[in-house]
Amino acid sequence: MQTASGAKLNAGRILLLLLFLGAGWYFWDTAALLPLKLLVVMMHESGHAIATLLVGGSVEHITLRLDQSGACLSSLPPGIFRKIFVFSGGYLGSAVVGAGLLLATFRFRLRRWVLGATCVWLGVMGILYARDPFTLAFCVGTSVVLGLAARFLPQGAVDVLNLFLAAFTALYALFDLRDDLWDSSIRSLSDAALLAQHTWVPAIAWAALWTLLGVLLLGWAAYISMHARPASPFSSMSMPSRRF
Structure with missing residues (x-):
C-alpha cells in the first residue's frame, strides 16, 4: 500500500509500533511505567497551560x-469559547503530542530535534510553573535524561x-479518554465534568467528542508515519567532481 505521493x-x-502498544498495554499496571505515565500527565497539564x-x-x-x-x-x-478551548487542551494536547512525535520523527526526520525539544519543554515548564519539589524534580530530571539521549x-x-x-503517549491519551467516556465515577471529576458545568453540554458528550478527535488525529498521524517517503530522484545523482 502506498499514498498518493x-x-x-x-x-x-x-511491527515495532504494535509491539510497543502491546507492551504498554500488558505492563500497564507495573511500576516501571510510572515515569512515562507522569510524563504524559505533564503533557496533559501543559496542554491546559499553553491553551490558557x-x-x-x-x-x-x-x-x-x-x-x-x-x-x-x-x-x-x-x-x-475560551473555557472550551482551555478545558479541551488537556486530553487533545496529549493526542497532539503523540501525533507530533510520530510525524516529526518519521515524516519530517527531525529525530534528535524531537528529543531536544521535549527536553527544553520539560525544563521550561518545570522552572516556570512547578511550585512543589516533586514536580520540579521530575521535570528537571526527565529533561536531563532526554537531553542526554538526544546527544549520545x-x-x-x-x-x-x-x-x-x-x-505510549497515544495509548495513555486513549486510556484517559476511555475512562472519561465509560467510567462515570471518573468522568464526574474530569475536565469534561468541569466543562459541562460551564456549557450545560453533558460531560459524556465532551468525552465522546474528545475521543473522536483524538482517535482521528492519532490514526492519521500513524498512517502517515508508517509510510516511508520515497527517495528523491536526485538523491542517487552525484555531481561530477572537478579538479583545479
Whole structure:
C-alpha cells in the first residue's frame, strides 16, 4: 500500500509500533511505567497551560503527583469559547503530542530535534510553573535524561525511543479518554465534568467528542508515519567532481 505521493508502507515500523502498544498495554499496571505515565500527565497539564496562554490567561502553577493526578491552576479572561478551548487542551494536547512525535520523527526526520525539544519543554515548564519539589524534580530530571539521549544515542536508537514515547503517549491519551467516556465515577471529576458545568453540554458528550478527535488525529498521524517517503530522484545523482 502506498499514498498518493508514492510513500510505501513500512512493515518494520508497524511491527515495532504494535509491539510497543502491546507492551504498554500488558505492563500497564507495573511500576516501571510510572515515569512515562507522569510524563504524559505533564503533557496533559501543559496542554491546559499553553491553551490558557493562547487565550490571554495566566498560569499560576502546575502540579504532578505520584498517583498520576495533576493540576494546572490558571486564570482565564471571561468567555465560554475560551473555557472550551482551555478545558479541551488537556486530553487533545496529549493526542497532539503523540501525533507530533510520530510525524516529526518519521515524516519530517527531525529525530534528535524531537528529543531536544521535549527536553527544553520539560525544563521550561518545570522552572516556570512547578511550585512543589516533586514536580520540579521530575521535570528537571526527565529533561536531563532526554537531553542526554538526544546527544549520545545513535540515530537508530533515537528513532526507536521516539516511536516508543509516541506509542505510549497515544495509548495513555486513549486510556484517559476511555475512562472519561465509560467510567462515570471518573468522568464526574474530569475536565469534561468541569466543562459541562460551564456549557450545560453533558460531560459524556465532551468525552465522546474528545475521543473522536483524538482517535482521528492519532490514526492519521500513524498512517502517515508508517509510510516511508520515497527517495528523491536526485538523491542517487552525484555531481561530477572537478579538479583545479
